[in-house]
Amino acid sequence: MRALSHPNPRKFLQGATRIENFCPTIGTEVEGVNLVKLTPEERDELALEVARRRVLVFRGQDDFFEAGGEFWKEFGSYFGRLHVHPTGGHPEGLPEIHMIYRDENTVYYDTDNITRGMWHTDMSHERQPPGLTAFFLFAHPESGGDTFFTSGVEALKRLSPGFVEYLRTLRQIQSAVDPIQVTRNGTRSRNIRRPCVTTIHPLVRRHPVTGEESLFLNPEATKGILGYKKQESDLILNFLYDHIAGGLEGQMRVKWAPKTVVLWDNRVTMHSALFDFAGSPERRHGARITPQAERPIPALDGLQLH
Helix, strand or coil, rough: HHHCCCCCHHHHHHHCCEECCCCCEEEEEEECCCHCCCCCCCHHHHHHHHHHEEEEEECCHHHHHCCHHHHHHHHCCCCCCCCCCCCCCCCCCCCCEEEEEEECCCCCCCCCCCCCCEEECCCCCCCCEEEEEEEEEEEECCCCCCEEEEEEHHHHHHHCCHHHHHHCCCEEEECCHHHHHHHHCCCCCCCCCCCCCCCEEEEEEEEECCCCCCECCCCCEEEECCCHHHHHHHHHHHHHHHHHCCCCCCCHCCCCCCEEEEEEEEECEEEECCCCCCCCCCCEEEEEEEEECCEEECCCCCCCCC
């Protein structure tokens, strides 16, 4: 919000040696900007640019990787109170740093579906889901393990005005019951830190800074539309899930390289990791910094919701 009053809200990019958009609607790749050296004002500008472009990919971040856990915690805390994952692993003494690990021996949760990829937003079931999120890999496959992102803003824009008006009136029930139950029966059962949270969120939310409206739903956590019977709810949600998955106009793909840091706005994007390296001896090992944002703002404040 503060960066909106800056004379040049993109000043933090002035030293960049390369700035390249992935596509018109989402994603920008940046080289030559050192995230460690950003001033508070430049961090504000960074947050605004992430909100506007949805995803920023920073290459060559040697200093960021070498700075270590305490810096990562301080960096993330600038953008909000850090979320502590209810079940995930973390470095010793740093529960705010969520670790991601996959290798040939990893048990994947989903073995019943054709693909293990699933579009989702991180921890969307929380009362205050994350906003600006940072993710980086310490090890990644030479080929595979890419991350896809898609814009909830663009997905909403592609729908007809009358249908969007209807979606604005809907609220969803979100819960992390299923992931926690899976964890409870698996090797991470010792990591369960708190009981499941169930929340009611709007299906369409408004970004507090840009004012843009975005679809906000999560196949991993959305249990149904409030007040609707299961078949009615499934009909709407499955259409939206298919619409998001098929919306190539709002999608981008990040190929990981050493010393890469990806920042995205979890309010207005969904993402999916590609596990196409399953069965290979390579690892995909990384960390996520997850500042919490505001409670989701309905697209139409004051409107009577179903």
